[in-house]
Amino acid sequence: MTRQVRDVNGRLWTVRGTLTWRTPATEDDFEHDVAAGYVPGIMMLGLVALLGVVLITWMPEDVVAAGWVLLLLAVLALFFPARWALRRPWTLIAETGDDGDGEPTERWVGTVRGYFAARGELGRIAKNLGADSQPSYEGVLKPIN
Numbered sequence: 001m002t003r004q005v006r007d008v009n010g011r012l013w014t015v016r017g018t019l020t021w022r023t024p025a026t027e028d029d030f031e032h033d034v035a036a037g038y039v040p041g042i043m044m045l046g047l048v049a050l051l052g053v054v055l056i057t058w059m060p061e062d063v064v065a066a067g068w069v070l071l072l073l074a075v076l077a078l079f080f081p082a083r084w085a086l087r088r089p090w091t092l093i094a095e096t097g098d099d100g101d102g103e104p105t106e107r108w109v110g111t112v113r114g115y116f117a118a119r120g121e122l123g124r125i126a127k128n129l130g131a132d133s134q135p136s137y138e139g140v141l142k143p144i145n
Contacts, residue, residue: 001122005129013096013129014104017118020089020111090118094125094135110140 002016089111097105112118121140128136135141 001119003122003126005126007096007129007133008131009133011096011133013094015092015094015122015125015129017090017092017122020091086116087114089113090115092118092121092125092141094129094141106134107144108135108141109144110142112140 002014005013005015007013090113092110092112093107095104095107110121112121125135125139125141128134128139
């Protein structure tokens with residue numbers, strides 16, 4: 001998601017959001033960061049798949065599952081991966097100017113969780129830039145020096 005916005009002073013801002021696959025580490029998370037990576041998640045997924053295969057193979061021959069039950073199980077199985085994908089963190093960046101080396105003269109960066117929240121926040125940032133000469137300090141963006 002990228003937008004070009006002109007502020008009240010006539011400067012052209014580039015406002016963009018990029019999907020971040022890993023949650024950025026902050027000082028608040030340092031003491032509680034005991035995750036062992038992606039291995040436990042893969043192990044749990046493998047265990048659930050194995051239990052599903054065992055359930056299906058040990059099912060008696062005369063048991064007939066209704067179509068809506070299978071559909072409900074498929075929706076339930078797909079809910080959590082879809083929720084995980086839609087709740088990934090997004091890095092929002094607003095930058096303007098050029099110092100001659102290709103670097104922006106003013107850069108604001110922030111993080112928001114979820115696609116729809118990122119899209120709404122980009123709209124608010126663009127609206128603030130159109131009305132003021134910089135993003136709002138009350139928003140998620142903070143200036144980077």
